[in-house]
Amino acid sequence: MFAFILRRAGQSVIAVIGLLVLVFFLSRLTGDPAYLYLPLDSSEAQRQAFSEAHGFNDPLVVQFGRYLVDLARFDFGDALSRNRPAMEVALEAFPQTLKLAAIAIVLSLCLAVVVGSLAAARPGSLFDKLATTASLAGASAPDFWVAIVAILVFSVGLGLLPTSGTGTALHWIMPIFVLTLRPFGLLVQVVRGTMMSALASPYVKTARAKGVNRSRIVFRHALRNSLLPVITVAGDLAASLVNGAVVVETIFGWPGIGKLMIDAIVRRDFALIQATVLVTAIAIFVLNIAIDLVYARLDPRIRFETR
Amino acid sequence: MTGTHLLEVKDLTVDFLSLGGSFRATNGVSFHVDAGETLVILGESGSGKSVSASAIMGLIDTPPGDICAGSVAYRGRDLSSLSEGERRDLNGRKIAMIFQDPLSHLNPVYTIGWQMEEVFSVHGVASGGVARQRAIDILRRVGIPEPEKRIDQYPHQFSGGQRQRIMIGMAIALRPEILIADEPTTALDVSVQAQILELLKKLQAEDGLAIIMITHDLEVAANMADRVIVMKSGRIVEEGEARAVFENPAHTYTRTLINALPHGDHEAPPKRGRPAGKPILEVRNIDKFYTLSSGFFAKPARLHAVKKLSFDVAAGETIGIVGESGSGKSTVARVLLGLNEASGGEALFHGRDILKMDRKELLAFRRKVQMVFQDPYSSMNPRMTVLDIVSEPWRIHKDILEKPRWRDRVTELLGLVGLNPEHAARYPHQFSGGQRQRIAIARALACDPELVVCDEAVSALDVSVQVQVIGLLAELRDRLGLAYIFITHDLPIVRHFADRIIVMKSGEIVEHATTEEIFRSPQHAYTRQLINATPKPKWQTAADAA
Amino acid sequence: MTTSADTPETKVSRFQVLRLISRDWLALAAVIFLLIVVGCAVFGPWLVGDLIDKPNFRARNMAPFDLSQGWTYVLGADTLGRSLLARLVVGAQNTIGIAFCAVLFSVVIGGMLGLIAGYSRGAAGTMIMRGADIVMSFPSLLLALIVLFSLGPSVTNLVLVLAITRVPIYLRTTRAEVLEVRERMFVSAAVALGANHRRILFRHIAPMVLPTLVTIGAIDFATVVLAESSLSFLGLGIQAPEFTWGAMVATGRGYLSTAWWIAFWPGLAILLTTLSLNILSSWWRTYADPQQRWRIELARSKKGIPEKRK
Numbered sequence A: 001m002f003a004f005i006l007r008r009a010g011q012s013v014i015a016v017i018g019l020l021v022l023v024f025f026l027s028r029l030t031g032d033p034a035y036l037y038l039p040l041d042s043s044e045a046q047r048q049a050f051s052e053a054h055g056f057n058d059p060l061v062v063q064f065g066r067y068l069v070d071l072a073r074f075d076f077g078d079a080l081s082r083n084r085p086a087m088e089v090a091l092e093a094f095p096q097t098l099k100l101a102a103i104a105i106v107l108s109l110c111l112a113v114v115v116g117s118l119a120a121a122r123p124g125s126l127f128d129k130l131a132t133t134a135s136l137a138g139a140s141a142p143d144f145w146v147a148i149v150a151i152l153v154f155s156v157g158l159g160l161l162p163t164s165g166t167g168t169a170l171h172w173i174m175p176i177f178v179l180t181l182r183p184f185g186l187l188v189q190v191v192r193g194t195m196m197s198a199l200a201s202p203y204v205k206t207a208r209a210k211g212v213n214r215s216r217i218v219f220r221h222a223l224r225n226s227l228l229p230v231i232t233v234a235g236d237l238a239a240s241l242v243n244g245a246v247v248v249e250t251i252f253g254w255p256g257i258g259k260l261m262i263d264a265i266v267r268r269d270f271a272l273i274q275a276t277v278l279v280t281a282i283a284i285f286v287l288n289i290a291i292d293l294v295y296a297r298l299d300p301r302i303r304f305e306t307r
Numbered sequence B: 001m002t003g004t005h006l007l008e009v010k011d012l013t014v015d016f017l018s019l020g021g022s023f024r025a026t027n028g029v030s031f032h033v034d035a036g037e038t039l040v041i042l043g044e045s046g047s048g049k050s051v052s053a054s055a056i057m058g059l060i061d062t063p064p065g066d067i068c069a070g071s072v073a074y075r076g077r078d079l080s081s082l083s084e085g086e087r088r089d090l091n092g093r094k095i096a097m098i099f100q101d102p103l104s105h106l107n108p109v110y111t112i113g114w115q116m117e118e119v120f121s122v123h124g125v126a127s128g129g130v131a132r133q134r135a136i137d138i139l140r141r142v143g144i145p146e147p148e149k150r151i152d153q154y155p156h157q158f159s160g161g162q163r164q165r166i167m168i169g170m171a172i173a174l175r176p177e178i179l180i181a182d183e184p185t186t187a188l189d190v191s192v193q194a195q196i197l198e199l200l201k202k203l204q205a206e207d208g209l210a211i212i213m214i215t216h217d218l219e220v221a222a223n224m225a226d227r228v229i230v231m232k233s234g235r236i237v238e239e240g241e242a243r244a245v246f247e248n249p250a251h252t253y254t255r256t257l258i259n260a261l262p263h264g265d266h267e268a269p270p271k272r273g274r275p276a277g278k279p280i281l282e283v284r285n286i287d288k289f290y291t292l293s294s295g296f297f298a299k300p301a302r303l304h305a306v307k308k309l310s311f312d313v314a315a316g317e318t319i320g321i322v323g324e325s326g327s328g329k330s331t332v333a334r335v336l337l338g339l340n341e342a343s344g345g346e347a348l349f350h351g352r353d354i355l356k357m358d359r360k361e362l363l364a365f366r367r368k369v370q371m372v373f374q375d376p377y378s379s380m381n382p383r384m385t386v387l388d389i390v391s392e393p394w395r396i397h398k399d400i401l402e403k404p405r406w407r408d409r410v411t412e413l414l415g416l417v418g419l420n421p422e423h424a425a426r427y428p429h430q431f432s433g434g435q436r437q438r439i440a441i442a443r444a445l446a447c448d449p450e451l452v453v454c455d456e457a458v459s460a461l462d463v464s465v466q467v468q469v470i471g472l473l474a475e476l477r478d479r480l481g482l483a484y485i486f487i488t489h490d491l492p493i494v495r496h497f498a499d500r501i502i503v504m505k506s507g508e509i510v511e512h513a514t515t516e517e518i519f520r521s522p523q524h525a526y527t528r529q530l531i532n533a534t535p536k537p538k539w540q541t542a543a544d545a546a
Numbered sequence C: 001m002t003t004s005a006d007t008p009e010t011k012v013s014r015f016q017v018l019r020l021i022s023r024d025w026l027a028l029a030a031v032i033f034l035l036i037v038v039g040c041a042v043f044g045p046w047l048v049g050d051l052i053d054k055p056n057f058r059a060r061n062m063a064p065f066d067l068s069q070g071w072t073y074v075l076g077a078d079t080l081g082r083s084l085l086a087r088l089v090v091g092a093q094n095t096i097g098i099a100f101c102a103v104l105f106s107v108v109i110g111g112m113l114g115l116i117a118g119y120s121r122g123a124a125g126t127m128i129m130r131g132a133d134i135v136m137s138f139p140s141l142l143l144a145l146i147v148l149f150s151l152g153p154s155v156t157n158l159v160l161v162l163a164i165t166r167v168p169i170y171l172r173t174t175r176a177e178v179l180e181v182r183e184r185m186f187v188s189a190a191v192a193l194g195a196n197h198r199r200i201l202f203r204h205i206a207p208m209v210l211p212t213l214v215t216i217g218a219i220d221f222a223t224v225v226l227a228e229s230s231l232s233f234l235g236l237g238i239q240a241p242e243f244t245w246g247a248m249v250a251t252g253r254g255y256l257s258t259a260w261w262i263a264f265w266p267g268l269a270i271l272l273t274t275l276s277l278n279i280l281s282s283w284w285r286t287y288a289d290p291q292q293r294w295r296i297e298l299a300r301s302k303k304g305i306p307e308k309r310k
Helices: A003-030 A044-054 A060-072 A086-121 A126-140 A142-157 A170-199 A202-210 A214-254 A257-266 A272-298 A301-307 B050-057 B086-091 B112-122 B129-139 B162-172 B190-207 B217-226 B244-245 B252-260 B329-336 B359-368 B386-396 B401-416 B421-425 B433-445 B463-480 B517-521 B525-533 B536-544 C014-023 C024-049 C084-119 C125-134 C140-151 C156-182 C184-192 C197-233 C245-253 C261-287 C293-300
Strands: B009-019 B021-033 B038-043 B064-074 B095-098 B178-180 B210-215 B227-232 B237-243 B279-294 B301-314 B318-323 B345-349 B369-372 B451-455 B483-488 B500-505 B508-514
Touching: A003 A272, A003 C125, A003 C140, A060 B210, A086 A126, A086 A170, A086 A214, A086 A257, A086 A272, A086 C084, A126 A142, A126 A170, A126 C261, A142 A170, A142 A214, A142 C197, A142 C245, A142 C261, A170 B162, A202 A214, A202 B112, A202 B162, A214 A257, A214 A272, A214 C140, A214 C197, A257 B064, A257 B369, A257 C140, A257 C261, A272 B500, A272 C140, A301 B210, A301 C156, B021 B038, B021 B050, B021 B064, B021 B237, B021 B318, B021 B536, B038 B050, B050 B064, B050 B178, B050 B210, B064 B536, B095 B162, B112 B129, B112 B517, B162 B190, B178 B237, B190 B210, B190 B217, B190 B244, B190 B525, B210 B217, B217 B401, B217 B536, B217 C125, B227 B252, B237 B244, B237 B463, B244 B536, B252 B329, B252 B463, B279 B318, B301 B329, B301 B345, B301 B483, B301 B508, B329 B451, B329 B483, B329 B517, B345 B500, B359 B369, B369 B421, B369 B433, B369 C184, B386 B401, B386 C184, B401 B421, B401 C245, B433 C184, B463 B483, B500 B517, B508 B517, B508 B525, C014 C024, C024 C084, C084 C125, C084 C156, C084 C197, C084 C245, C084 C261, C125 C156, C140 C156, C140 C197, C156 C197, C184 C197, C197 C245, C245 C261
Parallel strands: B038 B210, B038 B227, B095 B178, B178 B210, B318 B483, B318 B500, B369 B451, B451 B483
Antiparallel strands: B009 B021, B009 B064, B227 B237, B279 B301, B279 B345, B500 B508
């Protein structure tokens, strides 16, 4: 088990380093930050001094080398736009996104397992048709549009919910709803599909021959088997929740890592871009390992192979 | 027998929805079974034999299934009149079932103990420690060693035979009156099959079980049956006392089945002068190791699949290589065809080592040696027509035949293997298993080979078809002077076909002799075991015991 | 049950597929809607192209369902008085076109790389997979944002970026399929016949993988439409004067309290398009699964009793 984590960690470290290299050089392509951070009427000499001070004048390779050396000392540079250490800013925003994402994925997973299982247990029934259509709609809806329509109805129209910011419990409702919708829709599809094939499997036939009743077959025999692929998909979805978080945080003014990254990109805040990318990548890497461990926990065949 | 039978099926007619309408799986099927007796339902694939059993257990989903007519009565009570709960209560308690392929029929994510204890708990018989103790007792009864330890293991940690024992244990846990066994030994090696059949008989004798056994295998049927019904295309074509049916079949279909048996007769095989040609293939000390994938730090385990194997094949000669699963027999075939590399040794084809050939030599070698694979369903590209498949060798070896003559030659080859040449434009899925194997043979013949390697070439086919395909191979051998290496797990099937037989076990040759010697006086205990593993008819063993 | 699904009847003509679809009203509606969208994408600019830039001051912020300015204003108008219906029809071209090109690119690139990664046992395969890991290890939208901001937003870059984020999916699928197909008997049979690598790869393996790729491509189309919309909504996708439905929602976002329809209709168009695609792919999954196909068969005859076939 330990060896397995080590191997996965090795693979992920390579991926993270590759990503950092990519981001480092790509962000340098966006242009000279001096134009953004100094007043419009600043002189060439002032801009030179600014670039000199932040090391933007050195060749890219030298800059990259310096970045790596700093990285090894856990120095992630300063966020130009905030005059604070970049990692500090990123770690401040990260929990905000994490809370949102965790609630959304747990909520969508739980709802999807119940709805998907019930739909699969009685395929072709009215409930199945409703669940299927609703989940397809959830998976198809553009999240930014759902957010806007929600604001239109609940804030502009009914005046029930605040449009942006954090603070009260009411602030959480719309962001979580919007963020939950798509994973929920996709997961219901997956749960229903895997559940149907699990219910058609030979071991369910055995259980029926033993005289096991319907609900026990669905929730004990089939569910655990059908959860295996669901867990994998849920893991992928959890990672892509960050996509949704960018949109949702932008619209609802949520001070999370997605909004921070957009700001950093637009303001050519290289250190901040790199810090946010690093934090996100590490979070996703930890998540992937967690998923693998859960998978091994649920599937004895994997458990014994890795030993 | 008068009065009510323990279980009686009357006029059962079941339809299944399929593309473009519905398909009648069974048509007016009636049979009955009483305590202590074994009824065998015999039929080839698609005969509707399994559907009848599923109907008894209430396992047919409606839709897509539809029980159009007929009834199933247990002790005179019509099962369709029962509520779902009452019906469920009968399953496992009074009527139990075991299946083919126990690995997929056991839930992979729960321990076998969990699954066995469930039988007690869902029927409210016992739970907790009591259920566990009873599960351990049953495991011991069906012959699982160290049941206290193994009860907490998962299905994939047991061997095929053990899994079937576990299935049987689960089925008899509540001492049911009727056990339905649906092809219980089909996926198992012959020696394991014999043990499972013995176990079933022992349990039957102890508990007075009524057994309904579904099988396509005539020997298994003869071994188990008191009475037999023979099914074909959803209908019963013959029924009666086992001995009467087997020794004196009334229906032509039953006769075809029984005549197809290569094993039944004990006459000497027809003499065939041993081809005294020079050896075309000399295999010397072939070794093959497989490296098994393993953990990160663990040393990779090695499997010695083939150990220092040596034999030779003369022109026009047929060698049978016989062994059970894991004997390394298929590995030999793959190594000889250059599909897998050998770990050591040499294989000389006309004096040149196959294992050391360069690309050009290998290409020339592959013209002369062809292969017919086990599964005719997967050995042909499903997106190619028969014409494409048979002519593929000419596309690869461009100098065999010029393109304008391909069509004529394909027609000729299809005729040779007994297929309608007009079907050349069809795709493989439009043919039956036996026909597909004929296409594979036609492809193998396309470049006039000297040697054809057949790897379990008939194992996936129904018995009656097996005999036809072997007949075809024998005929082609005599006409074209082919040499064969015929690899099989079924010793009796090569009796009339092979000149010499090599018996393999765990990667080694245990016996190598002419076919006649092997069957007349097998030297090695394992060979004798293989010959005797073929189940004997029940009436014979009963007579022997008396 | 021993009856296998692999009977000769399983091959059905395209005509039959259409007939089966027409029995399911939801799937039928999806097909019709998609045909309309494709029609708009192809002929839209030619039909109403002159209307999209034409300011009409009498129609400024005109509410929908008002026919006083003619039928083209039935969905209302934006702050400049441009017909929303006309802009939706014309916007379909960019929306569908960009998604189509992106999917096509990713299928071709991912498919080729996947064939190599699955077939070669050398270092090339490992390199390709590590590259895919990098792309997969990071949220696609963020990656696209960074790349787009670096390279500058343009239609070409947008297609490129969307394609890159989807390539790993096709790459992995292709590789997995190749690994499975190359172990099949007919590939061994071809090797035993003496076939060379090119023949095995392109004649035996690729044709088996292609249908899967096309199916995934069709399913993925909806995802790409959504991704493009999100990028355009965030302002890093398509740039004015070009526009897609996503960009239209972004424009309308500022006028939510005064003219909700500017943001509403294009979002609805995206939703209906992706929903139609998802409905069809769900239908197709049922149809392609031999264990489930009877459900579709059942739906085609009234009262659920199919005609008997002997």
